[in-house]
Amino acid sequence: MHQPGTVATFSDLRARSNLVQLPAMKILVTGGAGFIGANLVRTLVDQPDINDVVVIDDLSFGSRLNLDGLDVTFIEGSILDEDVLMTAMTGVSSVVHLAARSSVPRSIIYPMAAHTDNATGTALVLEAARAQGGVQVIVASSSSVYGANNTLPKHEGLATRPVSPYAASKLATESYTLAWGHSYDMPVLALRFFNVFGPLQPPLHTYAAVIPAFLSAAMQDQPLPVHGDGTQCRDFTYVDTVVAVIVDAIHRRVSHLEPLNLAFGKKITLLEVISELEVILDRNLAIEYQPLRMGDVARSQADSSTLRRLFPDVTPSNFVDGLRATADWFRLSRPWQNGHD
Numbered sequence: 261m262h263q264p265g266t267v268a269t270f271s272d273l274r275a276r277s278n279l280v281q282l283p284a285m286k287i288l289v290t291g292g293a294g295f296i297g298a299n300l301v302r303t304l305v306d307q308p309d310i311n312d313v314v315v316i317d318d319l320s321f322g323s324r325l326n327l328d329g330l331d332v333t334f335i336e337g338s339i340l341d342e343d344v345l346m347t348a349m350t351g352v353s354s355v356v357h358l359a360a361r362s363s364v365p366r367s368i369i370y371p372m373a374a375h376t377d378n379a380t381g382t383a384l385v386l387e388a389a390r391a392q393g394g395v396q397v398i399v400a401s402s403s404s405v406y407g408a409n410n411t412l413p414k415h416e417g418l419a420t421r422p423v424s425p426y427a428a429s430k431l432a433t434e435s436y437t438l439a440w441g442h443s444y445d446m447p448v449l450a451l452r453f454f455n456v457f458g459p460l461q462p463p464l465h466t467y468a469a470v471i472p473a474f475l476s477a478a479m480q481d482q483p484l485p486v487h488g489d490g491t492q493c494r495d496f497t498y499v500d501t502v503v504a505v506i507v508d509a510i511h512r513r514v515s516h517l518e519p520l521n522l523a524f525g526k527k528i529t530l531l532e533v534i535s536e537l538e539v540i541l542d543r544n545l546a547i548e549y550q551p552l553r554m555g556d557v558a559r560s561q562a563d564s565s566t567l568r569r570l571f572p573d574v575t576p577s578n579f580v581d582g583l584r585a586t587a588d589w590f591r592l593s594r595p596w597q598n599g600h601d
Contacts, residue, residue: 286312287510288352290339290385291359292332293322295461296400296453299499300356303507305330310510314348316359326460339381342388349388354396354510357385360433364404367426368554378429379436386440396447396513398506401434402427403454403495403523403560412527415563416452416519423557434519447515451505454523454562458499458582459589463596470530471496471583475590478541483548487556490531490547495523495561498582504574505567514570523562524576536580540587 287304291297292315304313315327318338327334337344339359349355360378361367367374382399389395404427405420422428434450441448461469463476474484505522508514538545567574 285310285353286314286351288314288316288348288355290316290355290357291322293317293319293324293326293334294358295322295326295458296456296499296502297322297356297358298326298460299458300358300503300506301327301330301332303503304510305332307507307511312351314352316344316348318359321362321462323462339385340376342384345384345388346391349392349395352389352392352395354398354513355385355389356506356510357382357397357399359385360400361429362426364424364426364556365553367424367429371425374425374429375432378426379432382433382436386436386446390440390444390446396449396510396515397437397440398449398451398509399433399437401450401452401519402430403452403521403562404557405431405434405452405519406560407557410559412559413525413561413563414521416521416566424554438517438519441515441517447513449509449514449516450519451502451522452519452562453502454495454497454521454560456497456499456502458586459593461499461586470494471533471586472590472595474533474537474545475587476596478537478545479590479594480596483546484534485550486530486534486547487550488530488552488558489549490534491529492556493527493529493559493561495525495527496533496579496582497523498577498579498585500582501574501576505571508571508574516570518566520570521562521564521567523564524567525562525564526579527559527561528579533583536583537587540580540584 289297289301292301304310314333316335361374389397406414407421407423407427409418409421420431422431437448437450440446457471461472463472477484
């Protein structure tokens with residue numbers, strides 16, 4: 261295993277894959293230099309029963325800085341490159357597939373890119389895992405698949421009604437995964453993420469998720485951008501909770517042939533988020549109300565009963581504690597200035 265902070269090249273990894281003795285627990289994370297991926301990798305490298313963590317990321321949205329100092333095998337490349345993907349998959353026990361072209365607004369502008377990266381990319385990951393054999397595949401879907409279905413809370417049996425190319429591509433992501441599970445008897449898990457937030461989440465300006473957009477504006481003494489009237493509700497999930505579920509799924513090799521909500525059923529309006537931020541930052545925050553965005557969903561809340569049954573030992577992080585930790589990271593890292601965009 262290489263030294264912390266070093267980068268293994270594709271040829272290094274191919275040579276390593278030819279060794280007879282493979283690590284007992286080798287985990288591949290696609291998109292591992294991104295927000296959720298890097299938080300996950302930071303936890304995986306500390307697990308005593310995981311010998312090797314491999315990351316594939318083309319750095320289109322992630323940052324190499326997110327993995328600084330970590331003992332990982334880093335491959336700068338795309339999941340659309342089948343040679344890279346097949347080599348990285350060698351000897352893997354589980355693959356956590358987080359690589360994606362995120363953002364509803366971005367997908368409306370670039371719909372085919374969302375399809376290629378999210379739908380075709382997932383099929384390629386699944387095929388590489390099938391070729392390796394015995395690989396558990398955990399994929400990131402999204403609550404956006406519920407779309408125009410207004411029923412609350414959202415349970416996994418609801419009809420999906422995507423209202424954006426991103427949502428449709430995430431429905432394809434989970435559908436392919438579950439189809440491969442059924443067709444090839446593969447252990448799979450398709451997790452529907454609900455508004456994940458936390459440290460390392462970049463403020464991507466026009467396409468930013470709401471909490472980093474709020475914090476970025478607040479830290480620069482700018483008004484907070486609110487699309488609509490701010491009464492939209494979200495089931496915010498702190499990233500540590502997402503990581504805890506994935507790590508538990510890897511350790512227990514959880515497989516589930518239906519999609520699974522990954523959120524714990526607490527709905528919070530955007531105006532309530534701003535109120536909490538005012539307490540955390542100890543000052544009033546100006547708001548700039550803007551038009552609703554195409555593809556945005558007004559209300560989101562998860563039914564978490566199946567998640568709690570499958571992962572009884574995972575306790576969700578408190579929203580306010582997570583928001584405070586995220587604000588602390590913004591203060592320290594100033595991501596709108598240092599390349600995390």
